[in-house]
Each structure stands twice: as structure tokens, then as C-alpha cells.
Amino acid sequence: MELKSHRFISFFEPEQAAQLSRVAIVEQLPDRTVIFEEGERPDFLYLVLAGKVEFRKCQNGNQYKTVAEALPDDFFGEFGILDGQPRSAQAIVCKQATLAKIPRIGLIDVLEKTQSTVVLNLFSYIVQRLRTTTEEYVKELVYKDRMVLLGETINTIIHDLKSPLSAINLASSLIKEIHPDKETIEWSNIIRAQAQQMLSMAQELLEFSQGQGELHKNPVNLAEVLQTFEKLNQIYFQQAGVELFINCPDDIVIDADKDKLLRVLQNLANNSVEAFKNRGGRIEVMVWSDSKIAHIKFYDNGPGIPEKIHDRLFESFVTYGKATGTGLGTAIIKSIIDAHKGSISFSSSKDEGTTFNIQIPIG
Ligand SMILES: Nc1ncnc2c1ncn2[C@@H]1O[C@H](COP(=O)(O)OP(=O)(O)OP(=O)(O)O)[C@@H](O)[C@H]1O
Ligand SMILES: [Mg+2]
The missing domain is CATH 2.60.120.10 (Jelly Rolls)
Structure with missing residues (x-):
């Protein structure tokens, strides 16, 4: 200029x-x-x-x-x-x-x-700018404080969770030994997996609050991830009256952290189920790929994300209409997708439900 x-x-x-x-x-x-x-x-x-x-x-x-x-x-x-x-x-x-x-x-x-009016105009512009900077600074301070508090709380929770979770693991192993039939083994494995999931969820939350969150990347078959996701949520969806539809080719393999991908799907699913508010609903997961990118579309036919928070959805502590929401679910999703060098966006309305579109580089 x-x-x-x-x-x-x-x-x-x-x-x-x-x-x-x-x-x-x-x-x-x-x-x-x-x-x-x-x-x-x-x-x-x-x-x-x-x-x-x-x-x-x-x-x-x-x-x-x-x-x-x-x-x-x-x-x-x-x-x-x-x-x-x-x-x-x-x-x-x-x-x-x-x-x-x-x-x-x-x-x-x-x-x-x-003239004094010129100085006044200049002065008020500078004050305005100072005010914006101060607001941003205060916001960041509050954010940091909340993250530290979150980290401390999660640390205590992880500590307290360890012994009951070991007891659950031991009990499920014993049940398998006493009743070694296929169905009991399968359900015991689900109990173990879910107990482990609780611990790794808390661990991830701790890492997120500390701004680290290391990826453990391996070749991951997306169809298998979705099968695990379906299995882990079978009872949860049944109780909430949720129908799950998955459409995923068997051969899409990407270089990714499987547990973190499961966390993304879980956080999306939790939000959908919570949005259905016990009235039941439909979740559809569609996966396809081109030569470089795997695309995941996660749809629910719920009431849509409140428009008020569309601009800030992926920010930490943004929650709306939930008594116990911490507002971290979508922030964690975004941090995981970013760590995979992917992207995420959403479209949502009252009439059409909510669709999250995720892109992750294949290799
Ligand atoms: N699929 C959805 N349908 C309707 N509203 C949604 C959906 N996903 C997110 N939201 C809205 O976005 C808000 C933020 O979601 P986010 O997962 O980040 O936090 P939360 O669910 O409130 O808390 P947390 O996930 O930490 O328990 C939710 O409170 C909810 O109002
Ligand atoms: Mg959530």
C-alpha cells in the first residue's frame, strides 16, 4: 500500500x-x-x-x-x-x-x-487496540489455568483408576478361564478392551492438557478400525436406540495411530448420541479414498450443532446445552487430525443433522 x-x-x-x-x-x-x-x-x-x-x-x-x-x-x-x-x-x-x-x-x-481532535482519534484507536490485546492475553491466561487444572485433575483420576481397572482385568480373565466358551471369551475381551480404553482416554486427555500427544503410527486398515469401533459401541448404541451404518471398502490402509483414530470416532459418536437425547437416531460412517487421501464422512440425523458455536466448535472448553460437557471432545478430535496432517470440517443444520468430513493423508 x-x-x-x-x-x-x-x-x-x-x-x-x-x-x-x-x-x-x-x-x-x-x-x-x-x-x-x-x-x-x-x-x-x-x-x-x-x-x-x-x-x-x-x-x-x-x-x-x-x-x-x-x-x-x-x-x-x-x-x-x-x-x-x-x-x-x-x-x-x-x-x-x-x-x-x-x-x-x-x-x-x-x-x-x-488539533486535539486528531490526537483524540489516534488515542482512541490505540486504546481500542490495547483493549483487544489485553482481552486476548486474559483469555490465554484463563485457558492456560484451566489446562493446568485439567492436567492435575486427570493425573489424580489416572492414579485412582489404576487399581479398580486391574481388578476388572483380572476378573474378566478369571471369567474366561471358568467359562471358556466362545461367547464368554468375546464378552470378556470387550470388558478388558473397554477398561483399557478408559485408561488410555484419561492418558490422552492428560497429554492433550500438556500439549504433547505423541502419535504411534502404523499401517491401519480403516475397515478394521470401524469393526472395532462398532464392537466397542454395540451395547452403548443399543441402549441409546442408535442405528449404525458403516460403508467402508476392505482395502484402505493408512499410516496412522489406530487408538487415536478410535478416539476421533468415539468423540464424534458420543456427541451424536448425546444430541439424540434418548430419542434414538441414525449414525452413518462412510469411508472412501483416492490415491493420496482417505476420506471419512461421519453423519448423524440429530438436531444439529447450535449455530451459536459453529465458529468456535473446535476450540477447547466450548460446550453448549450439556450439564456435564467439558467442551474438549471436538478440540481433541481436531488435535488428532492435525497431528496426522489431515483436515476436518463440518456442516450442520436443524433439518439435515450433522456431517463431519475428515481427510487424512494415506502414507
Ligand atoms: N453431532 C452433534 N450434534 C449436535 N450438537 C453437537 C454435535 N457435536 C457437537 N455438538 C455441540 O458442540 C458442543 C461441543 O462439543 P464437544 O464434543 O467439543 O464438547 P462437549 O461434548 O460439550 O464436551 P465433552 O466432549 O468434552 O464431553 C457440544 O456441547 C454440542 O452442543
Ligand atoms: Mg463431546
Whole structure:
């Protein structure tokens, strides 16, 4: 963009705008140019004309965390110019940027001659921006606090779950030994698998709260995953009056973490069943593939996802209409799909139910 049409310049009367343009120095800066370091004395205000600038805070001595960014029409560095305090973060060019820098003395000179309405407009814009930044910061703080709390709670739960789960495992093994018929063995295996599932669910939740969640990838046959999913949910679906339809070719094999894929399906299924609210319903899972991607379509004929949360569905702690919802189900789904370098989207309405479309790279 041109300097004269930049937001900052347009705050001023034509005469002052022209003066600012005269003193501004336009520079094209390559990727990773450090514009200023944290702690430096401020000497310029910067207007972004093209490209992107990132602001980073140094953590643990040498690691940087990006805390904000500036795009064309944004300006930065005004606080240091006004109060003379050192820079609060490092500013660095991302890819390439064109900046106009206005020297402190030139700017102060113009501000002194400017009408109070111009200063007021500028001031209210800066306050507005500060407010947005503060809101984001507070949101992040609250989010972090909740994640830490979640991690601590899950740790306790995992600890307490271990002994009853070992007892369940032992009991199911004993039942198999006493009644070694095919059906009893099958049901005992389901009890074991579900007990194990409880523990790995808690473990995954713990990893999610700590932001790790390692993938254990292997060749996975999707038809087999769906068979396991069906088996594990047989009783759950029966009790909830849910009909399950699966359409999946036998030969789609992808490089994936089988347990995590099961978690994705389970979280989707839980949401569908909870949305049916004991009235029963239909779930359809359709799988197909092209040469590179496996597609999974997960449909339910429930009442649809409330429109209010469509924009934020995959964010953590977004829940709606459930007394005990934590709002983590879809956030976990998204983190698993992202870890597989796949994508997920949904369409949902009152009349047409809900469809999640998942794409996962095959190899
Ligand atoms: N298939 C669906 N049909 C209708 N509403 C849905 C469906 N899937 C999700 N939702 C809505 O989206 C919200 C967020 O879902 P999400 O799974 O992230 O959290 P949750 O189910 O509320 O809690 P949690 O999964 O952690 O127990 C739900 O509270 C529900 O209102
Ligand atoms: Mg859920």
C-alpha cells in the first residue's frame, strides 16, 4: 500500500500528513530482519506498508515466543515513542516487509502542532487496540489455568483408576478361564478392551492438557478400525436406540495411530448420541479414498450443532446445552487430525443433522 493512504497518516490533517510523509523513511526489509530488540531505546514509529512483522518475547534465555503480529495498514512502536520506555518485545520481519519509519523527533513535532481532535482519534484507536490485546492475553491466561487444572485433575483420576481397572482385568480373565466358551471369551475381551480404553482416554486427555500427544503410527486398515469401533459401541448404541451404518471398502490402509483414530470416532459418536437425547437416531460412517487421501464422512440425523458455536466448535472448553460437557471432545478430535496432517470440517443444520468430513493423508 501507499504511505499516504496508510491508516496512521490518515488520522492527520493534510498539512501534517504531508510533513509526516516527508520525514518518513521507507525501507524494504528481507526475512528475519530484526527491526528492534526487546529493551532497546525507541527512536522510530513504524508503519507497515507490505508484508508482516512479528513481535516476540524471549523465554528461557534463547527461545522466542511470538506474541503478536502487524500487517499492512498496522503501525507499531508508538508507546516507546510517547513515553520513552524501552521496547517491550523484539520486532522481526516475517518473510519480507516494507515499512515506513517515522523518527521520534519528527513525530513529536507534528503531534505538538496537531488539533486535539486528531490526537483524540489516534488515542482512541490505540486504546481500542490495547483493549483487544489485553482481552486476548486474559483469555490465554484463563485457558492456560484451566489446562493446568485439567492436567492435575486427570493425573489424580489416572492414579485412582489404576487399581479398580486391574481388578476388572483380572476378573474378566478369571471369567474366561471358568467359562471358556466362545461367547464368554468375546464378552470378556470387550470388558478388558473397554477398561483399557478408559485408561488410555484419561492418558490422552492428560497429554492433550500438556500439549504433547505423541502419535504411534502404523499401517491401519480403516475397515478394521470401524469393526472395532462398532464392537466397542454395540451395547452403548443399543441402549441409546442408535442405528449404525458403516460403508467402508476392505482395502484402505493408512499410516496412522489406530487408538487415536478410535478416539476421533468415539468423540464424534458420543456427541451424536448425546444430541439424540434418548430419542434414538441414525449414525452413518462412510469411508472412501483416492490415491493420496482417505476420506471419512461421519453423519448423524440429530438436531444439529447450535449455530451459536459453529465458529468456535473446535476450540477447547466450548460446550453448549450439556450439564456435564467439558467442551474438549471436538478440540481433541481436531488435535488428532492435525497431528496426522489431515483436515476436518463440518456442516450442520436443524433439518439435515450433522456431517463431519475428515481427510487424512494415506502414507
Ligand atoms: N453431532 C452433534 N450434534 C449436535 N450438537 C453437537 C454435535 N457435536 C457437537 N455438538 C455441540 O458442540 C458442543 C461441543 O462439543 P464437544 O464434543 O467439543 O464438547 P462437549 O461434548 O460439550 O464436551 P465433552 O466432549 O468434552 O464431553 C457440544 O456441547 C454440542 O452442543
Ligand atoms: Mg463431546
